[in-house]
Amino acid sequence: MTNYLEFERPLAEIEGKAEELRAMARRSEGMDVEKEAAALDRKAAGMLDEIYRTLNAWQKAQVARHADRPHCKDYIARLFTEFTPLAGDRNFADDHAVMGGLARLQDRPVMVIGQEKGHDTKTRIERNFGMARPEGYRKAIRLMELADRFGLPVITLVDTPGAYPGKGAEERGQSEAIARATQKCLRIGVPLVSVIIGEGGSGGAVAFATANRIAMLEHSIYSVISPEGCASILWKDAEKMREAAAALRLTAQDLHKLGAIDRIVAEPKGGAHRDSLAAIDAVGKAIGAMLGELDGQEPDALRRARREKFVKMGSKGLAA
Amino acid sequence: MNWISNYVRPKINSLFSRREVPENLWSKCPECGTMLFHRELSDNLNVCTSCQHHMAITPRDRFAALFDGGVFVDVPVPAPVADPLHFRDQKRYPDRLKSAQKATGEAEAMLVGEGEMGRSTVVVAAQDFSFMGGSMGMYVGNAILAAAERAVERRCPLILFSAAGGARMQEGLLSLMQMPRTTVAVEMLKEAGLPYIVVLTHPTTGGVTASYAMLGDVQIAEPGALICFAGPRVIEQTIREKLPEGFQRAEYLLEHGMLDRVTHRTELRAELITICRMLTGLPPAVMGDLPAPAEGPEAASTASAEAAAAVLNGDPAK
Ligand SMILES: [Zn+2]
Numbered sequence: 069m070t071n072y073l074e075f076e077r078p079l080a081e082i083e084g085k086a087e088e089l090r091a092m093a094r095r096s097e098g099m100d101v102e103k104e105a106a107a108l109d110r111k112a113a114g115m116l117d118e119i120y121r122t123l124n125a126w127q128k129a130q131v132a133r134h135a136d137r138p139h140c141k142d143y144i145a146r147l148f149t150e151f152t153p154l155a156g157d158r159n160f161a162d163d164h165a166v167m168g169g170l171a172r173l174q175d176r177p178v179m180v181i182g183q184e185k186g187h188d189t190k191t192r193i194e195r196n197f198g199m200a201r202p203e204g205y206r207k208a209i210r211l212m213e214l215a216d217r218f219g220l221p222v223i224t225l226v227d228t229p230g231a232y233p234g235k236g237a238e239e240r241g242q243s244e245a246i247a248r249a250t251q252k253c254l255r256i257g258v259p260l261v262s263v264i265i266g267e268g269g270s271g272g273a274v275a276f277a278t279a280n281r282i283a284m285l286e287h288s289i290y291s292v293i294s295p296e297g298c299a300s301i302l303w304k305d306a307e308k309m310r311e312a313a314a315a316l317r318l319t320a321q322d323l324h325k326l327g328a329i330d331r332i333v334a335e336p337k338g339g340a341h342r343d344s345l346a347a348i349d350a351v352g353k354a355i356g357a358m359l360g361e362l363d364g365q366e367p368d369a370l371r372r373a374r375r376e377k378f379v380k381m382g383s384k385g386l387a388a
Numbered sequence: 389m390n391w392i393s394n395y396v397r398p399k400i401n402s403l404f405s406r407r408e409v410p411e412n413l414w415s416k417c418p419e420c421g422t423m424l425f426h427r428e429l430s431d432n433l434n435v436c437t438s439c440q441h442h443m444a445i446t447p448r449d450r451f452a453a454l455f456d457g458g459v460f461v462d463v464p465v466p467a468p469v470a471d472p473l474h475f476r477d478q479k480r481y482p483d484r485l486k487s488a489q490k491a492t493g494e495a496e497a498m499l500v501g502e503g504e505m506g507r508s509t510v511v512v513a514a515q516d517f518s519f520m521g522g523s524m525g526m527y528v529g530n531a532i533l534a535a536a537e538r539a540v541e542r543r544c545p546l547i548l549f550s551a552a553g554g555a556r557m558q559e560g561l562l563s564l565m566q567m568p569r570t571t572v573a574v575e576m577l578k579e580a581g582l583p584y585i586v587v588l589t590h591p592t593t594g595g596v597t598a599s600y601a602m603l604g605d606v607q608i609a610e611p612g613a614l615i616c617f618a619g620p621r622v623i624e625q626t627i628r629e630k631l632p633e634g635f636q637r638a639e640y641l642l643e644h645g646m647l648d649r650v651t652h653r654t655e656l657r658a659e660l661i662t663i664c665r666m667l668t669g670l671p672p673a674v675m676g677d678l679p680a681p682a683e684g685p686e687a688a689s690t691a692s693a694e695a696a697a698a699v700l701n702g703d704p705a706k
């Protein structure tokens with residue numbers, strides 16, 4: 069069953085009609101509806117194409133948050149072998165919003181780290197909706213250190229609404245943990261590549277994505293603040309999220325133009341949630357390509373390049 | 389360069405560009421309600437003489453109180469691309485910038501100065517909350533990079549006073565990118581073996597706290613300062629419960645191990661001098677007025693600079 073987004077309603081109606089026709093035909097012997105149904109299919113396909121070719125920023129935010137969109141766990145399961153999760157920050161707890169561990173990417177040992185949102189009520193609560201606490205960032209720091217010591221490339225998969233705004237998280241140093249994770253990203257002497265697979269939410273994302281190469285899925289978003297948050301602050305009206313999303317330039321396309329990301333990974337027709345495996349494989353290819361660009365570089369060169377990348381970032385704006 | 393020649397440098401501006409405030413002005417302490425004579429308040433660095441509540445202070449006034457004789461030189465900050473996103477909410481971003489510039493008389497939300505403090509060179513950066521909430525955008529990133537570069541060039545400490553509501557939303561992701569960008573600046577200091585001291589002032593929140601403001605070698609805060617990643621209102625909405633008294637205030641963070649010290653504004657200068665001198669291997673500061681150096685104007689500061697350089701280079705002879 070497809071979970072349609074509000075702007076997909078016309079599409080849902082047509083696909084629904086086609087399905088109804090076919091269900092009717094199954095019930096009544098000798099009734100041939102295939103011609104009409106096929107016409108509806110074609111119409112739906114055209115509409116799907118059109119909708120996804122012209123998604124606006126707010127619609128992309130909804131696609132990026134789609135419940136059926138493949139999550140970190142799905143990417144790890146399909147792209148890597150021998151995934152060996154490593155847990156805990158060695159100080160306080162294991163944060164289930166962050167998963168990570170040793171794995172092989174086409175036989176090559178790597179460290180993979182990402183935020184996992186969960187896929188149903190139970191797992192969403194368990195994963196805290198992908199919102200890490202300080203322990204999550206400290207776990208990531210520990211895994212990056214481990215990778216650095218043994219020369220393993222680090223791959224991060226970013227999908228978070230942001231760092232968790234909670235009492236305990238603040239008391240245990242949410243800011244410090246994020247700052248140290250970003251610092252660790254800048255310090256490691258191994259290749260670090262990031263893919264924004266869904267939501268790149270603010271500081272919680274940056275702490276994972278201060279990388280040598282950054283890719284974004286075509287309909288993912290990466291932003292300093294959620295459109296809703298921005299709307300309520302600058303427009304004094306949370307309902308102005310459409311305007312805020314557009315103004316923030318949070319789409320992969322705009323961020324590529326701004327020079328904030330390196331590549332855009334095309335999604336299957338109708339978004340990653342309509343063909344998870346194809347989306348995951350496309351991300352796998354992009355990770356391979358990005359690692360390939362960094363192969364053979366010395367630790368110092370990797371560090372220096374990473375720093376220069378961020379120092380230079382933003383030196384050009386969007387073209388007028 | 390030494391502390392005497394500083395007085396005659398052409399670019400001196402601190403003493404003369406301070407906005408004059410009418411002498412007979414009274415202001416009310418927002419904390420205890422005491423009416424304070426303006427002069428009394430500014431002499432006490434905008435700290436209420438009755439309840440010790442720390443009110444906002446501009447970077448220029450802070451620098452005037454911090455540097456020897458109030459003398460410092462602005463460290464130039466490269467101008468970033470203006471309005472990179474062509475951002476518009478209810479107002480155009482360039483218009484918001486212009487009104488902030490008009491209201492504060494400053495170019496942007498951070499001021500960087502260089503001068504002597506306790507007769508040794510320091511670079512100081514201070515964030516201006518009155519300029520669009522002190523928000524961190526490309527300019528603030530450029531300012532911190534410029535400050536770090538200057539400190540490395542002079543082989544001196546960098547002291548940073550933070551004050552910000554967070555990132556500058558009008559610069560979108562580019563404002564968020566100042567988190568790694570300013571962290572590069574911090575790394576430059578660490579690699580050069582130079583002290584980076586952070587003084588967190590009210591309020592320091594969001595992406596600013598989660599980057600350069602939490603990465604100091606020594607972390608000091610002013611009393612009562614709100615310091616957090618997520619603000620108390622956001623947290624109350626999320627967890628639907630009342631937060632304890634003093635939550636996310638400087639004293640609370642000190643108790644939770646997130647700070648080294650909470651220091652009264654009027655004692656900060658002496659404390660910063662003490663810490664910087666120890667971290668750079670200088671002898672204890674001589675308090676009070678010193679006679680002019682006997683061996684001629686260049687001798688004292690050259691000697692101390694050499695001593696500092698020797699320590700930083702790990703010269704075993706020193
Ligand atoms: Zn008072």
